[in-house]
Amino acid sequence: MGNSYAGQLKTTRFEEVLHNSIEASLRSNNLVPRPIFSQLYLEAEQQLSSLEGGSRADNEEEEEEGEGGLEPSSPPNAYQLHPPPEGCCTVDGFCQAGKDLRLVSIANEPIEVPAGFLLVGAKSPSLPDHLLVCAVDKRFLPDDNGHNALLGFSGNCVGCGKKGFCYFTEFSNHINLKLTTQPKKQKHLKYYLVRNAQGTLTKGPLICWKGSEFRSRQASTSNCSSSFFPPLESSGPLAAFPSEPVPGTNPSILMGVQQAGQASDHPTLSAAMGPTVFNGKDSPKHQQLVKNNLSALPRPSALGILSNSGPPKKRHKGWSPESPSATDGGYPQGGGNRAKYEGAGMSCMPQAGLVGPASVTFPVVASGEPVSVPDNLLKICKAKPVIFKGHGNFPYLCGNLNDVVVSPLLYTCYQNSQSISRAYEQYGASAIQPISEEMQLLLTVYYLVQLAADQVPLMEDLEQIFLRSWRESHLTEIRQYQQAPPQPFPPAPSAAAPVTSAQLPWLASLAASSCNDSVHVIECAYSLAEGLSEMFRLLIEGKLAKTNYVVIICACRNAAIDSCIAVTGKYQARILSESLLTPAEYQKEVNYELGTGKVDSLGAFFSTLCPEGDIDILLDKFHQENQGHISSSLTASSVTKAVSLDVIGAPVCTRYHLEPHSVRPFQLAVAQKLLSHVCSIADSSTQNLDLGSFEKVDFLICIPPSEVTYQQTLFHVWHSGVLLELGLEKEHMTKQRVEQYVLKLDADAQTKFKAFLQNSFQNPHTLFVLIHDHAHWDVVSSAIHNLYSQSDPSVGLVDRLINCREVKEAPNIVTLHVTSFPYALQTQHTLISPYNEIHWPASYSNGMDLYHENKKYFGLSEFIESTLSGHSLPLLRYDSSFEAMVTTLGKRFPRLHSAVIRTFVLVQHYAAALMAVSGLPQMKNYTSVETLEITQNLLNSPKQCPCGHGLMVLLRVPCSPLAAVAYERLAHVRARLALEEHFEIILGNPSSGITVGKHFVKQLKMWQKIEDAEWRPQTYLELEGLPCILIFSGMDPHGESLPRSLRYCDLRLINSSCLVRTALEQELGLAAYFVSNEAPLEKGPRSEALESDAEKLSSTDNEDEELGTEGSTSEKRSPMKRERSCSHDSVSSSLSSKASGSALCGESLAQRIGPSQGEQTRSPQPCGPSEEGRTPGEKPRPQASQGASSAISRHSPSLAPQPDCGLRTGQRSVQASVTSSSSQLSSSSGSSSSSVAPTAGTLVLQASQCSMTKTCCQPPVVFLPKLVYDMVVSTDSSGLPKAASLLPSHSVMWASSFRPLLSKTMTSTEQSLYYRQWTVPRPSHMDYGNRAEGRVDGFHPRRLLLSGPPQIGKTGAYLQFLSILSRMLIRLTEVDVYDEEEININLREDSDWHYLQLSDPWPDLELFKKLPFDYIIHDPKYEDASLICSHHQSIKSEDRGMSRKPEDLFVRRQTARMRLSKFAAYNTYHHCEQCHQYMGFHPRYQLYESTLHAFAFSYSMLGEEIQLHFIIPKSKEHHFVFSQPGGQLESMRLPLVTDKSHEYIKSPTFTPTTGRHEHGLFNLYHAMDGASHLHVLVVKEYEMAIYKKYWPNHIMLVLPSIFNSAGVGAAHFLIKELSYHNLELERNRQEELGIKPQDIWPFIVISDDSCVMWNVVDVDCAGERSREFSWSERNVSLKHIMQHIEASPNITHYALIGLRKWSSKTQSSEVHEPFSRCHVHDFIILNVDLTQNVQYNQNRFTCDDVDFNLRVHSAGLLLCRFNRFSVMKKQIAVGGHRSFHITSKVSDNSVAVVPAQYICAPDSKHTFLAAPAQLLLEKFLQHHSHRFFPLSLKNHSHPVLSVDCYLNLGSQISVCYVSSRPHSLNISCSDLMFSGLLLYLCDSFVGASFLKKFHFLKGATLCVICQDRSSLRQTVVRLELEDEWQFRLRDEFQTANAREDRPLFFLTGRHI
Secondary structure (H helix, E strand, O other): OOOOOOOOOOHHHHHHHHHHHHHHHHHOOOOOOOOHHHHHHHHHHOOOOOOOOOOOOOOHHHHHHHHHHHOOOOOOOOOOOOOOOOOOOOOOOEOOOOOEOEHHHHOOOOOOOOOOEEEEEEEEOOEEEEEEEEEEEHHHOOOOOOOOOOOOOOEEEOOOOOOOEOOHHHHHHHOOOOOOOOOOHHHHEEEEEEEOOOOOEEEEEEOOOOOOOOOOOOHHHOOOOOOOOOOOOOOHHHHHOEEOOOOOOOOOOOEEEOOOOEEEOOHHHHHHHOOOOOOOOOOHHHHHHHHHHHHHOOOOOOOOOOOOOOOOOOOOOOOOOOOOOOOOOOOHHHHHHHHHHHHHOOOOOOOOOOOOOOOEEOOOOOOOOOEEEOOOHHHHHOOOOEEEEOOOOOOOEEEOHHHOEEEOHHHHHHHHHHOHHHHHHHHOOOOOOOOOHHHHHHHHHHHHHOOOOOOOOOHHHHHHHHHHHHHHHOHHHHHHHHHOOOOOOOOOOOOOOOOOOOOHHHHHHHHHOOOOOOEEEEEEOOOHHHHHHHHHHHHHOOOOOOOOEEEEEEOOOOOOOEEEEEEOOHHHHHHHHHHOOOHHHHHHHHHHHHHOOOOHHHHHHHHHHOOOOOHHHHHHHHHHHOOOOOOHHHOOOOOOOOOOEOOOOOEOOOOOOOOOOOOOHHHHHHHHHHHHHHHHHHHOOOOOOOHHHOOEEEEEEEEOOOHHHHHHHHHHHHHHOHHHHOOOOOOOOOHHHHHOOEEEOOOOHHHHHHHHHHHHHHOOOEEEEEEEEOOOOOOEOHHHHHHOOOOOOOOOHHHHHHOOHHHHHOOOEEEEEEEOOHHHHOOOOOOOOHHHEEEOOOOEEOOEEOOOOOEEEEOHHHHHHHOOOOOOOOOEEEOHHHHHHHHHHHHHOOOOOHHHHHHHHHHHHHHHHHHHHOOOHHHHHHOOHHHHHHHHHHHHHHHHOOOOOOOEEEEEOOOHHHHHHHHHHHHHHHHHOOOOOOOEEEEEOOOOOOOOOHHHHHHHHHHOOOOOOOOOOOOHHHHOOOOEEEEEOOOOOOOOOOOOOEEEEEOOOOOOOOOOHHHHHHHHHHHOEEEEOOOOOOOHHHHHHHOOHHHHHHOHHHHHHHOOOOOOOOOEOOOOOOOOOOOOHHHHOHHHHOOOOOOOOOHHHHHHOOOOOOOOOOOOOOOOOOOOOOOOOOOOOEEOOOOOOEEOOOOOOOOOOOOOHHHHOOOOOOEEEEEOOOOEEEEEOOOOOOOOEOOOOOOOOOOOOOHHHHHHHOOOEEEEOHHHHHHHHOEOOOOOEHHHHOOOOOOEEEOOOOOOOOOOOOOHHHHHHHHHHHEEEOOOEOOOOOHHHOOOOOOOOOEEEEEOOOOOOHHHHHHHHHHHHHHHHHHHOEEEEEOOOOOOHHHOOOOOOOOOOOOOOOOOHHHHHHOOOEOOOOOHHHOOOOEEOOOOOOOOOOOOOOOOOHHHOOOOOOEEEEEOOOOOOEOOOOOOOOOHHHHOOOOOOOOOOEEEEEEEEEEOOOOEEEEEEEEEEHHHHHHEEEOOOOOOEEEEOOOEOOOOOOOEOOOOEEEEOOOOOOOOOOEOOOOOOOOEOOEEEEEOHHHHHHHHHHOOOOEEEEOOHHHOOOOHHHHHHHHHHHHHHHHHHHHHHHHOOOOOHHHEOOEEEEEOOOEEEEEEEEEEEOOOOOOOEEEEEEEEOHHHHHHHHHOOOOHHHOOEEEEEEOOOOOOHHHHHOOEEOEOOOOEEEEEOOOOOOOOOOOOOOOOHHHHHHHHHHHOOOOEEEEEEEEEEEEOOOOOHHHHOOOEEOOOOOOOOOOHHHHEEOOOOOOOOEEOOHHHHHHHHHHHHHHHOOHHHOOOOOOOEEEEOOOOOOOOOOEEEEEOOOOOOOOOOOOOOEEEEEEEEOOOOOOOHHHHOOOEEEEEEEEEEEEOOHHHHHHHHHHOOHHHOEEEEEEEEEEEOOOHHHOOOEEEEEEEO
């Protein structure tokens, strides 16, 4: 009939077991495997728990494959189907009657299910993605252990309703399964189907067929979770078990969409994200995971694609006695199962512990007999017991299921901790046993025993206990594996005796015996059911009244235990059951209780408490009595004090001032960090951001849907001026214009966002910054919204907008997420690269202030620090009397949610406190001291100030309906007490704006000097100084900032069960505050040094003041203002006459009464003295403090405060008798954990002090629920607050329980990396699918994350970032170019000849030849160079004095900032679409391949062959000629002179460069306007690789290594020689093609690497010869200039052509003549043919162009400068000649050596320098040539004669250049007397007769420079110098080089 017997033996199964058994017995040393047959036949006795979350994937292929090998199946014969009846439907998914059976189609339809039948899902092989719905009699289905199923089948078709199918074969035909094998119910009926909370039918747990996937797995192998409750007939139980879905279980059962607050049980979601889970078989995946173990965890990737077929492979070693199954032998106690989780890549962590975020309700499969829940359980117990399933099976519950809660959290925790050992398998075989179940349970009992009565168990704690225990018990093995290589056999197991299941109940009872019955252990003989029944019986009988936890253990089964733990303590059970609600369920519950009037019983109860009857009756009575006269003691402005009056006589408060809007140093630093991150994205080679292509910045700020946050952001944007700075708006912008830039993420957001996207698409040259502020707020995936289209449209809105494809792909949108709580965006799947995270910097490092600010930020860590002993008064407190009342009422009203009870109690406290302060003193007993403190200070603060400024009290009520209740109630009490004008009550709701009464609006307008009649406050910041209670509602704060007048932050109503780091920090962030640094709140440890022992002893008269009450904040340890206060209420009411119980005090006490840390309850409340002891003789005066108007006393500096000694010794009771202004008060002080602050010097006393004074200097006081307080102030061993180690966010889960703890020393960056490794997003998280996209690198390149503490100024920082980004983009389009006017203009040759053809486009050769050569250098960079004399000059010495003072030598040269034109040359930072290909970075191309070619030619002067190397990219090979067979480089192609094409530039361009691989301007694509050109970079050999990396598509000419330390002269020399050699080669090559040699183009361009733009002057000549003309300059392309010059007639007759250097100061006289015959620099066009015999000096470092120009001219060749073309040179601060540093060769220190040390006497002990000899020579002569030529100094009429070379002798010495070559052009020197002679490396052309032509002054000096000493002597002899010159031995010098560096030698002499 298609059924398999449980004990049936099949050959495949037998072989498998036999194989495993033999292998295991071979391997095991001391463990005895079970006999084979017991494995095959006795499995029916093993308990098999199925999966809690249904952790089975939809990976059916895998299951199908696996079943073939492992399931008891029939032989694989082809199965013959009966042909279907004629005319019936045969469509897959439909029955033969044609009705749809697919689950997706009929999930929402009502299906009739007969009694005793269940709905199950059948899988059809032809429809792998669908389940077919069938109704099957549950008797024929197995129980959760895989047995007790009747043989046979009975089922109905739910489509057509046909009933009574008795054979599965018949049924499978009817539903069209179309099988090729024999139909079997085990194989095809796969899942139970269950209805979820929405009533939709969804896939439920797997059906546990015996012998199928779950074969041979028993409880001790700890499956993914414990069992399900199958759907019972009534649907009640389904909703009765709120429980956490096990992370990592199959989402197709149920996904907790935490934030959307709904269960996403839609099948499509499961298909989208179903993790792969294995089938408990021996799969290759098992082994892979065991090998990869934890290293595979953080990156779930390809583990789910391996198939499960085939016979079992070799197993890992190790048999567990508790694991009788051979199949699971390698995974003792759950290793294999853990692998399921990991394979799925999902977390195995429960949510944030038992007290964790809410979870989802779903059914739980059970086994055994049902347990009935008693009917009146809740009524009797006063709390719903929470039952945590532990190990093994859990029984059915029936009956009153609404009164219990069942959760799988503990079970999951056990599972996770058992998988820990796998982390160490990488160190060796898997011999390390996981922690045993018995040990787990025992440790759990130990943990529960040590919990205090007011503590709630935390899952994180338990996990850490398991982890530590396991580590300690296996320390030796772990160490062994960590040190030794993996061993073939495991070491012997540890000798420690394990706990057996028989010992367990006894040990557990023993552990529990010490805890006063708070933990009760029940041992069962047969099953958990009896233990649960026993527990319910004890509960009903009231015998567990003192018991908080009941541990039920059933250890009867062989080697396995069942257990569960019930939380019965009323406090713990309430908190735990409420923690299992989602935020949405929580709100729903509260609404229900309010709506159904359940809370009325609470109100009735309150009215019975008051002795005088109901509070409302009292209020009405008070109201009638006081109707006529409002109590004068409370008149807000009864100001009779001396106050300063302004001009019109209104009172003025000097303390009130609104903050000016300025950017703080921190904000600027963060803005700059953001900017540098954006730049680094642009600089990376990924081309993800092309900053160079953007001209302006635009932005959109997205914020949560809070009206106040919206207005606040508009306000910031308006006042920051960013819109004007970005040029987005004009001067007079309106509010409506600003609103365009801020987007509230509500229902209307989509249209505005579409407009933004449209705008970004239309403006590709604008960079759009999309700022997602408060980015942690909505991280729900848009997939959730798609699934539930009927749900709230705002669900997943952020994901739909900010993560949409358009934003991700737009190249001009950068997304910046800004948040204080970035944890939800720091998961394994995040889109944000860790390199793109910017964290707010710490304010000080190593005790140093990094940025000096006049305000100090006071955040969470400072609040926690204030609670530590030894600090001033704690700012974090809890209210023990409030907590006690809540607990009592919780027991009385067990059915009410604690949020409702807490809210009602707190509102009652506020009402009573207001009444007490207003003159109903009897009400003080019905409030708490804390609430009384708050109300007193609230009412008294306006009276302290002449203007009536008061303080703000923030009352946080997260649930909006409860907030409305609180508001109505407080407003009613205020009205009855006639306090409407004393303080305002504001209901702050995210969805609406602020409503403030007219009276208060008027006050605010007066204080803020606002004229506008229509003005209303729109942000909380505008409520500065307004006395008010702000009831702040909304489940989460949305970034609203609070004013500085905030004095109390009352968080007693926050949802204390939601212990998630983000939620906690978000609530505490409301109190974050900037305190004025004038009275800094120093950190305790740093200020302790301020107080010496002598000071401690000096003021004994203050003894009483140091009472142990928790005194006012301004006490010890912080040099703040010392204020002691007296209670003013003793004056205004009779309150203070009661000095006991909860007596009320003013500011001083109010501040002091915060409970000490250890205090649990406080009754009676301690009352401190109303006035602290004063220094003798000091009179009480009104205190200008925060709350009560009270006496203030100041110390003089000599009176140091007395420290509170009582603190050190615990409690201390002091009787204080203190004189108050009207009454005496005696009281005993309570205990205190704080001490008091020292004085901050003498302070002038104001008669009245505004409460604003104190609020500026002191953060607000925060009241927390006790549970949260304990969580926040308790720290772990590293000092990290407990709260920080909680689950970071609702929307993520831990990736593994095997994770290190966070540490206090971690920086924000390290914390980010920690969360990125150890958290994964839940399926409802928008990042969930990120890594599934198939990209390993899922980071989005243009996405940044800015995180910083709340309220620290992130908005100001990112607005500042927008400003500097905009400035930078403008700056990127600008460049600093040299802007210096030409020098020596007045010395210009005054000849008769000028080039007067003013409108000639080209020089006329004949005219030009007649022009004289202008020897004088006009280039401003040579301002410090020696002047060159010519015969036309008559220079008087005063004409050219010192051009600069010596100290100006290094002054920065003048530059101008120019906007780059479209024809500019660029460096490597420029990326644009057009030149990507030119640069070789085009994404579609591979990096350009290049080839290296050697090119050798001989050069006679060097006497050797020169070998150069060319690196030629493939794309540039067409410019070269290669030999055909060998591919040898032969020559570089040259065009013809006659070519007239305008498509390319004829002259090859050579650019010598060094040290400028990034900054050199080698991208000539735009400069050449896209024209084809040949550009060669000339680089030194050692820089070749780096230039190649940055410029892969450029041709490189690599100089020989001997030139590595050479200067620019060597590069010029080799360029010219190579070019001439190439010209010869090309002439020869083309001559064979019939081309004349003279027709080959002979010109090359030698360009500097800093030429950035080129200009042309347009001249408008009035007449041909007219002197009057107008001109203008414009930017043109280099192509335009080159083609113009190359088209010159007779161009080959010119040797050198150049351009003018641009200057903004250019005179019209300079461009008047179009051409000049003068020096050319920087950008020259060189005729290599004409200059064949004129060489550059290869040794030169400086002035080599001047030297070359002079040689060319003296050779009789023409130099022509086109004056109407100019070149702009960019100032580049790196590389070039700056890369030569002259340092000492011996010492390591890089101390600069002064030029005077560059030469020394030969053979001296002088320090040698590490620099080329030539460079030392040139630098020495530039600075110290007057030592050699003393007569020449400032003697311009008697220059130094320099033969064949030009060397710079400094600006005060002139030189006269002459060439010794025959036929050279020299100036006439007959009438010149020279003051010196310079012979530099002179060659054979210089002879004695040549020198005799020149005349020298008497005493003139000579300097001969040669390569070595011998050639020096030979030169003296050869030139017969001794005839006219006198030499002395001591006149010989050398450059300060070592011998191996070949120094230069000089000889100096005097003319006789």
